[in-house]
Amino acid sequence: MAYVAITSLKQTLDQLKMNCKLEFTFDEVKQFKAVSEEISVIQEMLQDSADRNYDHTMMKHLERCIRDMANKAEDIIEEFVYIKAEALDDAAIFEEELSLHHHMMEVLSEINSIKYMLTKIYQESDAAATKVPRARNHSVEHASGWSSTQEETLVVGIDNDLLKVKEKLTGLPHKLDILTIVGMGGIGKTTLARKVFNDPLIEYHFYVRAWVTVSQKYVLRDVLLGLLCSLTRLGDEIFKEKNEQLAELLYRTLKGQRYLIVFDAVWDGKILYDLRRSFPDDRNGSRIVLTSRLIDVNMCVNLDSHHHHMSFLSLNDSWELLRHKVFLEESCPPELEVIGKEIAQKCQGLPLGILAVAGHLSSIRKTKDCWKTVADDIRSPESKDQENCLDILALSYKSLPHHLKACFLYLGAFPQEFEIPVWRLIRLWAAEGILRAEWPKTLEEVAEMCLQELMSRSLVMVRKRKSNGGIKSCGIHDLVRDLILREVEKEDFLLVLKSDANFFPTDAYYKRCLCFHHQISRSYGMFNSSSRIEHCDYMKPAIPRCRSILFYGRLQVTEFDKMLDSRVTVMDLKLLRVLEILFRFFEHFPVEITQLVHLRYLALSARTYFGTCLSQLGNLQTLINEHDRNVTLPSDIWKMPRLRYLHIKNGACLPYPAGAKAIASNSLVLTNLHKLSTVSFTNCYRETFACLPNLKKLGICVMQPSHNCLDDLLYLAELEKLKCVFLGRGQFSGWNAFPPKLRKLTLNGSFLPWEKMRTLGLLPNLEVLKLKDYAFQGPEWQVEEDEFCQLKYLLIDGTDLVQWGVTGSHFRRLQQLILRCCRHLDEIPSGVGEIPTLQIIDVDDSSSLAVSSARLIQQEQYSMGNDGLIVRIHSRE
Known part of the structure; x- marks a missing residue:
């Protein structure tokens, strides 16, 4: 990870130039500049190494030297910054400055030695250059936005499987039956099951269908809720x-229905035993489908069961999948077909391996020499065991550019089968310092490009999409994750600690990223009964260089109450950049966290009245009485200059930045903060927003709205995304203006009259508008001619709207219209169908008149030759 270490160090030095709150001497600035210039040269040389032939053993050794040098320099600099930020006495500062000067001279000397060795290796490689060029990785140009075909894969070689499975599901016997689709990881079990699940015959044959993915360590409650959510609309009370x-409700929901339930990625048949009484057998041909790597996964239930074994693709099917992935609808040049089939044969018929290699072939020159190099790099295995499959997948990893390797390996920080929210992944990448800045792009934009490229190489899969077509969540295949964990161990990149560990390994000292999965042992010692790190023998010497701590654990309430309280000290975590603890609630914000001056990403869960407010909307006085128990962020939060993302799950109060002089002097301004959620609207005034000049995303809860309480949002000049949740029906009459750059707005429970929509309609850049739980109320909404010029997505979820005045001349860029719980709407005006960009009308649990008018719109458009409009109808019935 030499390139990543250099990139992080370069980013740290660049940040020092912009840190106006710290004063450095002339000699310090000079040394910082010299180191920055020298490592930029090394960075460029490493970037160029992908196109060279060299002694890999010598280069690997040199890369370790580069990594250690960069990490050492970064530790020295950031420790010095931490000491200066603590404002110690002059004598201590002077002593640290002398130490800094000495260490930086050593670093410069090491850099010169590394440059000499790199130059020597490259000179030797140039002298020994062969006539056959190595395959070269070309950076892929990406258009703005996300391709809608990222997750689409040509399905080949499973036609017979599809036919056999459909026959088993729709034929005899009439009694409840189980079918298990069995095969190794990456062979296409889920692809086949999804193809069957969405088949028109299957949709017609079964009255209700549900799909749930079962993790290796599943939680029964999550599975029950997942099934119920697939089958019916749930109210908030169901979660109590x-x-x-829940099991009884599932039984009643399925009773009398011919149902199809799919359990994907099952590792333990106990899930069927736990749910056996929830599946009624009405002898009407209901079916349960499992996908699993284990043949006997369903042996623990007394139901008839059958197996369908997935086989590897034939050579012809393998080549067809590879060819289509690389060339799409174009034909393959004849000179590449022979070598292409050789590559396909070496993939052993494993679809996952074929897609990974195809992603690599798509990124290199389509010449016979380049493809021959790929064919030679794939070791032809004698057996089809998992290690051989990993070797095939490893080709895609080894071929990644330097800047993508760290992004790829970072996915190992998440637990198995974890659905990764893209917003979290993007922000973590940006905060970790593993991304190279590419002006004028932001770090977030660079991260999105990296994620797109990993998806284009079939290394990352799309899980869910957002309203605007972007990627909402992603994930990786189990086999890909196995590869990541194997490479992570080799690269010494991060350390994953699981529930079966009871102490920190000795090599934890050298790790810069620690990830806790599943249950967290009390003996880890990060938090003992007093939660003070200095009282812990295990933790104190373990991670002084740690930059990231990520918790994805699950604890019983009684356990974490014994093990944790609300306080965390910084002790040996003074260099921390990323801290995410979402598995438990904090009664009070850990004030010691504000001493972490290098912290960029902070995500915590607060125990607050926001967490239960949605179930108590009718009892406003109860919520008001709970206000005193709300978590309030400490005033020192304004003294965390590097903070870029602050996420408080369930909400907290933002402190008022006292002192106009401090604000004017820039000492309390969080210049780097880009995302803030979720905060109470208390203290959110013009002075507060003046301290957040670059905020781009904000989530707020409004407790007792007053007249024009949102007007000060106008001063957030860079704000692009805003979510407002109103928890009480106070005297809120609307607003006068919103930030002009606002692109996405969500309003929940504001109970505004439709006349106030005018302010939103005139926003020049608004693309996504979500109106939930009576954001607006009243029987009529008349859209004006000059409103919503850029709107692409409109959601109305919960309203008493009856008449909607809209024509084809309105919403000229609208692509998706989603109507939920619009039970009083007398029609969707026919003019909606005349909107030239409209692609989808989705009507869910709304009036029969709204449903009829939606279908009529589709028929009218079809008769005029517009067969591209999709109308989706959902109902509780």
């Missing part, structure tokens, strides 16, 4: 029910 009530 016990497992027994």
Whole structure:
């Protein structure tokens, strides 16, 4: 990870130039500049190494030297910055300055030695250059936005499988039956199951269908809720029910129906045993489908069961999949076909391996020499075991450019089968310092490009999409994750600690990223009964160089109450950049966290009245009485200059930045903060927003709205995304203006009259508008001619709207219209169908008149030759 270490150090030095709150001597500035210039040269040389032939053993050794040098320099600099930020006495500062000067001279000397060795290696490689060029990685140009075909894959070689599975599901016997689709990881079990699930015959044959993915360590409650959410619309009260009530509700929902339930990625058949009483057998041909790597996964239930074994693709099917992935609808040049089939044969018929290699072939020159190099790099295995499959996938990893390797390996920080929110992944990448800045792009934009490229190489899969077509969540295949963990161990990149560990390994000292998965052992010692790190023998010497701590654990309430309280000290975590603890609630914000001057990403869960407010909307006085228990962020939060993302799950109060002089002097201004959520609207005034000049995303809860309480949002000049949740129906009459750069707006429970929509309609850049739980109320909404010029997505979820005045001349860029719980709407005006850009009308749990008018719009458009408009109808019935 030499390139990543250099990139992080370069970013740290660049940040020092912009840090006006710290004063450095002339000699310090000079040394910082010299180091920055020298490592930029090394960075460029490493970037160029992908196109050279060299002694890999010598280069690997040199890369370790580069990594150690960069990490050492960064530790020295950031420790010095931490000491200066603590404002110690002059004598201590002077002593640290002398130490800094000495260490930086050593670093410069090491850099000169490394440059000499790199130059020597490259000179030797040039002298020994062969006539056959190595395959070269070309950076892929990406258009703005996300390709809608990222997750689409040509399905080949499973036609017979599809036919056999459909026959088993729709034929005899009439009694409840189980079908298990069995095969190794990456062979296409989920692809086949999804193809069957969405088949028109299957949709017609079964009255209700549900799909749930079962993790290796599943939680029964999550599975029950997942099934119920697939089958019916749930109210908030359902989440209070016990497992027994949920199981009974599932039984009642399925009773009398011919149903199809798919359990994807099952590792333990106990899930069927736990749910056996929730599946009624009405002898009407209902079916349960499992996908699993284990043949006997369903042996623990007394239901008839059958297996369908997935086989590897034939050579012809393998080549067809590879050819289509690389060339799409174009034909393959004849000179590449023979070598292409050789590559396909070496992939052993494993679809996942074929897609990974095809992604690599798509990124290199399409010449016979380049493809021959790829064919030679794939070791032809004698057996089809998992290690051989990893070797095939490893080709894609080894071929990644330097800047993508760290992004790819970072995915190992998340637990198995974890659905990764893209917003979290993007922000973590940006905060970790593993991304190289590419002006004028922001770090977030660079991260999105990296994610797109990993998806184009079939290394990352799309899980869910956002309203605007972007990627909402992603994930990786189990086999890809196995590869990542194997490479992570080799590269010494991060350390994953699981529930079966009871102490920190000795090599934790050298790790810069620690990830906790599943249950967290009390003996880890990060938090003991007093939660003070200095009282812990295990933790104190373990991670002084740690930059990231990520918790993805799950604890019982009784356990974490014994093990944790609300306080965290910084002790040996003074260099921390990323801290995410979302598995438990904090009664009070850990004030010690504000001493972490290098912190860029902070995500915590607060125990606050926001967490229960949605179930108590009718009892406003109860919420008001709970206000005193709300978590309030400490005033020192304004003294965290590097903070870029602050996420408080369930909400907290933002402190008022006292002192106009401090604001004017820039000492309390969070210049780097880009995302803030979720905060109470208390203290959110013009003075507060003046301290957040570059905020781009904001989530707020409004407790007792007053007249024009949102007007000061106008001063957030860079704000692009805003979510407002109103928890009480106070005297809120609307607003006068919103930030002009606002692109996405979500309003929940504001109960405004439709006349106030005018302010939103005139926003020049608004693309996504979500109106939930009576954001607006009243029987009529008349859209004006000059409103919503850029709107692409409109959601109305919960309203008493009856008449909607809209024509084809309105919403000229609208692509998706989603109507939910619009039970009083007398029609969707026919003019909606005349909107030239409209692609989808989705009507869910709304009036029969709204449903009829949606279908009529589709028929009218079809008769005029517009068969591209999709109308989706959902209902509780």
